[in-house]
Amino acid sequence: MAATSDQDPERMPFLRNLTTVLTGLAPARRAASAVLALVTAVAVVFAAPAPAMAQGDDFANVCASPYVSCRNGVEAGLVEGQCMTANGTGNYTQVCVRYDGDYVYVRDGQADGHAAIGEIAGGDGNIITRLCRNPFGYGTWAKCNFDWTESGTKFVTGGYFENRNQLAGQLLWQFSGN
Structure with a gap:
């Protein structure tokens, strides 16, 4: 039986590397989102008049x-x-x-x-x-x-x-x- 494209041994290292990169980006994106939310909240609080x-x-x-x-x-x-x-x-x-x-x-x-x-x-x-x-x-x-x-x-x-x-x-x- 011939190997399907997801089981292709040449593609496996690429998929493993892609998964590693995406997994590493997830915490970085969460941190960036948190920083962006904090900056937005601070801007709203200080820009709005009392x-x-x-x-x-x-x-x-x-x-x-x-x-x-x-x-x-x-x-x-x-x-x-x-x-x-x-x-x-x-x-x-x-x-x-x-x-x-x-x-x-x-x-x-x-x-x-x-x-x-x-x-x-x-x-x-x-x-x-x-x-x-x-x-x-x-x-x-x-x-x-x-x-x-x-x-x-x-x-x-x-x-x-x-x-x-x-x-x-x-x-x-x-x-x-x-």
């Missing part, structure tokens, strides 16, 4: 309302005005209001990936809620410039948005005539 920095001035659904003014603050160094700090419910967000100029300062008091929010609600006029967002992260201050009427009572809250619909915070104080 949740606190990921959104513009429409950081909450309520920002679409014509009665709400939402602002991302600019980084602030010197902080002025009346200040208070929220408790744990408000993630230790600190809010300061400088009445002459209608400035709101917000300090992020907890490293949790949420942006700190200062809210000024109430008063007379078309805008009844003002939200100042600190997108810069834990330990930083942000400053927002609003324009509110001096009439009516306003309420100051410090906190953060748990999601686009829910502000978790603590009422800090109220003021009027400013």
Whole structure:
């Protein structure tokens, strides 16, 4: 009986060498795949903005309302005005209001990936809620410039948005005539 092509003695060393080469490549390919996966994961983590920095001035659904003014603050160094700090419910967000100029300062008091929010609600006029967002992260201050009427009572809250619909915070104080 004649030898078939897979039993050909001349081809046997070639097949053994090919099997050895392929077996040797398998661990190398697994290692290369693992390195590629790690590099991709690192690139995704560092290229994506932190949740606190990921959104513009429409950081909450309520920002679409014509009665709400939402602002991302600019980084602030010197902080002025009346200040208070929220408790744990408000993630230790600190809010300061400088009445002459209608400035709101917000300090992020907890490293949790949420942006700190200062809210000024109430008063007379078309805008009844003002939200100042600190997108810069834990330990930083942000400053927002609003324009509110001096009439009516306003309420100051410090906190953060748990999601686009829910502000978790603590009422800090109220003021009027400013």
